[in-house]
Amino acid sequence: MRLNIRTLARQDAAMPALATLMQEMQAHYRVPCPPLSEIIAGLNSMPACAEILVCEDAGSVLGFVAFSGIYPGPGLKPGIFLKELYVTQSQRGQGLGRALMQALAALAKQRGLARIDWTADPENSRLLAFYDGVGGTRNPDKLFFRLDGDALEKLAT
Numbered sequence: 001m002r003l004n005i006r007t008l009a010r011q012d013a014a015m016p017a018l019a020t021l022m023q024e025m026q027a028h029y030r031v032p033c034p035p036l037s038e039i040i041a042g043l044n045s046m047p048a049c050a051e052i053l054v055c056e057d058a059g060s061v062l063g064f065v066a067f068s069g070i071y072p073g074p075g076l077k078p079g080i081f082l083k084e085l086y087v088t089q090s091q092r093g094q095g096l097g098r099a100l101m102q103a104l105a106a107l108a109k110q111r112g113l114a115r116i117d118w119t120a121d122p123e124n125s126r127l128l129a130f131y132d133g134v135g136g137t138r139n140p141d142k143l144f145f146r147l148d149g150d151a152l153e154k155l156a157t
Helices: 017-028 036-044 096-110 125-135 149-156
Strands: 003-007 051-056 061-071 080-088 116-118
Touching: 003 096, 017 036, 017 061, 017 080, 036 080, 051 096, 061 096, 080 096, 096 116
Parallel strands: 080 116
Antiparallel strands: 003 051, 051 061, 061 080
16 A cells, blocks of 8 residues: 555545545434535635645545644644544554544644644544544543534524
């Protein structure tokens, strides 16, 4: 296997393969999924602050990490918020997730960023073990909030 981890570019040829992997991800999480054409349109119109690293082998997208830059962090330093890390079911346990995390850490260092933050499902012991294994530190003193749907609409108006 010859893995290539790279930044996804606008109008990238990998978009359809990544969109298909995102459909797999949605099924894995058992959540609704838009049609492939909508996923591709969303990838093509991502906000400028959103970025994706893809892990490819022979033109197939086997995994990805989606992230955004954040500021400020502790000491008023910039960092990265990792939104999603996903590896195709058939490739799990082969080191692709770790390779994606290593690439993201290298990118953070290259950009002079001080940290990477993310959330994880507290019920997924395999996922927690993976994040522990890459050196992540659990932060129980923070609580994750979300504002969406009717609550977002109500607050916005």
